[in-house]
Amino acid sequence: MKDKVPTASQQAAAPVCVDVPRRISPGRLALQQLLRRKLFMFGVVVVILLVLIAVFAPLVAPHDPYGQDLKNAKASPSWSHPLGTDTLGRDTLSRLIYGARTSLIVGLIAVAMSGAIGMAMGAVAGYVGGWVQSTIMRIIDALMTLPMILLALTLAALLGGGLKNVVVALGISMIPPYARLMNAQTLSIKEKDYVASLRSMGARGNRVILSHVIPNAFPPVLAFGTMQIGFAILAEAGLSFLGIGIDPPGAAWGAMVNEGYRYLLTNPVLSLAPGLAIMITVFAFNMAGDGLRDVLDPRLRGMG
Amino acid sequence: MTGYLIRRILQAIVVLILSTFMIFAVMRWLPGDPILLYISSDTYARTTSAEEVEALRHEFGLDRSVPEQYVRWLGNALTGDLGESIFRGTTVAAEMGRALPVTIYLGFVSFIVAHLIGIPAGIISAIRRGKWLDSTITVLANIGITAPIFWVGILLVYFFSLRLGWLPVQGFTSPFDDLGKSLQQMILPVFCLALGPLAGATRTTRASMLDIVHQDYVRTAWAKGLRERRVVTKHIIKNGILPVVTLGGMAVPMILGGSVLIEMVFNIPGMGRLAVEALFTKDYAIVQGVVLVVAVMVVITNLVTDLSYGWLDPRVRIR
Numbered sequence: 032m033k034d035k036v037p038t039a040s041q042q043a044a045a046p047v048c049v050d051v052p053r054r055i056s057p058g059r060l061a062l063q064q065l066l067r068r069k070l071f072m073f074g075v076v077v078v079i080l081l082v083l084i085a086v087f088a089p090l091v092a093p094h095d096p097y098g099q100d101l102k103n104a105k106a107s108p109s110w111s112h113p114l115g116t117d118t119l120g121r122d123t124l125s126r127l128i129y130g131a132r133t134s135l136i137v138g139l140i141a142v143a144m145s146g147a148i149g150m151a152m153g154a155v156a157g158y159v160g161g162w163v164q165s166t167i168m169r170i171i172d173a174l175m176t177l178p179m180i181l182l183a184l185t186l187a188a189l190l191g192g193g194l195k196n197v198v199v200a201l202g203i204s205m206i207p208p209y210a211r212l213m214n215a216q217t218l219s220i221k222e223k224d225y226v227a228s229l230r231s232m233g234a235r236g237n238r239v240i241l242s243h244v245i246p247n248a249f250p251p252v253l254a255f256g257t258m259q260i261g262f263a264i265l266a267e268a269g270l271s272f273l274g275i276g277i278d279p280p281g282a283a284w285g286a287m288v289n290e291g292y293r294y295l296l297t298n299p300v301l302s303l304a305p306g307l308a309i310m311i312t313v314f315a316f317n318m319a320g321d322g323l324r325d326v327l328d329p330r331l332r333g334m335g
Numbered sequence: 336m337t338g339y340l341i342r343r344i345l346q347a348i349v350v351l352i353l354s355t356f357m358i359f360a361v362m363r364w365l366p367g368d369p370i371l372l373y374i375s376s377d378t379y380a381r382t383t384s385a386e387e388v389e390a391l392r393h394e395f396g397l398d399r400s401v402p403e404q405y406v407r408w409l410g411n412a413l414t415g416d417l418g419e420s421i422f423r424g425t426t427v428a429a430e431m432g433r434a435l436p437v438t439i440y441l442g443f444v445s446f447i448v449a450h451l452i453g454i455p456a457g458i459i460s461a462i463r464r465g466k467w468l469d470s471t472i473t474v475l476a477n478i479g480i481t482a483p484i485f486w487v488g489i490l491l492v493y494f495f496s497l498r499l500g501w502l503p504v505q506g507f508t509s510p511f512d513d514l515g516k517s518l519q520q521m522i523l524p525v526f527c528l529a530l531g532p533l534a535g536a537t538r539t540t541r542a543s544m545l546d547i548v549h550q551d552y553v554r555t556a557w558a559k560g561l562r563e564r565r566v567v568t569k570h571i572i573k574n575g576i577l578p579v580v581t582l583g584g585m586a587v588p589m590i591l592g593g594s595v596l597i598e599m600v601f602n603i604p605g606m607g608r609l610a611v612e613a614l615f616t617k618d619y620a621i622v623q624g625v626v627l628v629v630a631v632m633v634v635i636t637n638l639v640t641d642l643s644y645g646w647l648d649p650r651v652r653i654r
Binding site: 188 | 346349350351353354357358361362365474477478480481482483485486487489490492493497588589591592593595596599600607610611614615622626629630633634
């Protein structure tokens with residue numbers, strides 16, 4: 032019976048059991064909620080696809096993304112080049128696929144960096160309090176006086192451009208929200224009874240922060256971080272559009288939009304395709320993060 | 336209230352000093368001698384002796400310590416002297432005087448447009464929660480937040496300028512010179528700049544209204560038989576509009592950041608383009624000037640937001 036597909040009559044009989052109170056574990060409940068959300072599922076599927084495409088780029092790409100073919104430059108879409116070719120005759124689709132690598136790498140590293148630094152700053156500020164907190168939070172405020180894209184642009188340019196410096200610049204520019212979130216979380220966790228009892232048992236500050244405060248504050252930060260990957264990719268695209276952060280001949284979506292802009296009338300795909308890729312990617316990460324937040328942090332449910 | 340006001344203003348000043356100093360220090364401590372750059376930019380490619388270099392270094396005050404240089408720069412900035420652009424041969428203040436009004440003008444119009452559309456959209460979305468109108472607005476708002484605005488600009492140029500020929504491709508004309516042309520050129524950039532704040536305004540307003548919809552007094556209002564129009568205007572909007580004030584604080588940096596990209600797409604001679612060009616030519620006096628002006632605008636916005644919030648909602652004042 033176990034392995035058999037239930038017949039129609041058995042399925043119809045099933046609802047009778049509904050009245051019997053059943054215990055559903057919180058994890059299972061969360062999973063059920065997530066599966067029900069179409070936009071969340073869309074986001075997750077797209078993110079997984081993107082990761083696969085980026086990892087297996089050499090297998091997926093129909094052509095060499097760096098291979099120039101000047102005789103075949105600015106070709107219109109065809110069977111061998113589904114999205115046409117750019118000014119140097121490079122296959123647009125292949126460059127788009129390799130561009131996913133650039134975007135994901137930048138997004139992930141920048142978020143990991145800003146997340147680690149920001150969480151540490153926020154946790155220390157919230158836990159220690161006093162002048163340490165004021166100093167840290169004023170530094171965070173100072174970072175927030177410039178719009179994120181302008182701060183990242185300025186830092187990246189001053190550091191000398193290139194992909195590596197863009198990652199560092201984004202990593203620094205994106206610290207503030209983590210620090211603020213973590214600071215608020217720590218302040219509220221600090222007041223909890225279990226922290227008070229830990230301290231009365233003589234636990235040291237760094238142990239309380241590392242083993243208790245951070246793990247308890249982590250779920251909302253995780254959801255936020257997922258969303259931030261999308262915004263990091265968006266900012267990276269902006270910077271590479273402006274011409275900072277590309278290591279030629281590497282492919283970056285923002286730079287591709289800019290290169291194609293000049294040929295917008297004759298060959299709009301060159302500029303419009305990479306832009307669409309950016310938008311779908313950022314949207315997917317945003318939806319995935321949104322869904323995670325609803326499940327991981329019930330207090331914020333219904334905010335978006 | 337006065338104590339709170341003074342504390343907030345002092346805090347704002349400290350934050351401004353910190354942020355301008357950070358950028359100042361990064362510029363000075365990074366490799367790349369501004370004096371050598373200055374000499375290499377000289378059109379007469381003459382050989383410069385070590386003594387001349389030192390003399391120039393002294394003239395620009397670059398032989399002092401970084402904090403000392405910063406204090407001097409700040410002192411001059413307070414009198415309106417932001418230094419000279421090495422490459423443009425003009426003062427930073429003059430360049431600012433040209434670029435800043437353009438950015439403020441476009442930014443202000445974008446700000447108004449974003450909230451004129453975004454707040455009503457958020458209210459409608461909240462009232463029609465779960466209906467198709469709400470779903471449509473919410474998805475559109477999510478797309479608006481995640482769309483790369485420089486690409487949206489290019490997409491619009493493709494359709495409205497190149498394909499349909501309705502609007503100019505790029506450029507900026509002062510409204511005082513030719514109002515018609517100025518308005519035509521403004522439509523696309525303003526839409527792009529407003530997109531992010533518009534989506535943000537919609538989402539925040541919707542969330543804030545939804546909070547109110549579930550309050551007991553709203554249920555009471557419905558229960559005593561008030562018409563929808565009255566419940567919505569007198570009970571929901573009146574109470575839910577307060578958090579929307581904080582929106583302004585988020586929209587201003589968003590628009591200023593967006594202008595960096597949009598002014599490049601549409602070739603607009605504003606502060607965003609000035610910053611990008613200065614960064615590429617390593618014209619650090621201009622970069623420092625832009626950083627100061629933008630930071631001042633953002634800090635003042637935050638201050639006004641905080642204070643107006645406290646003024647509008649007496650419950651906040653107690654803090």
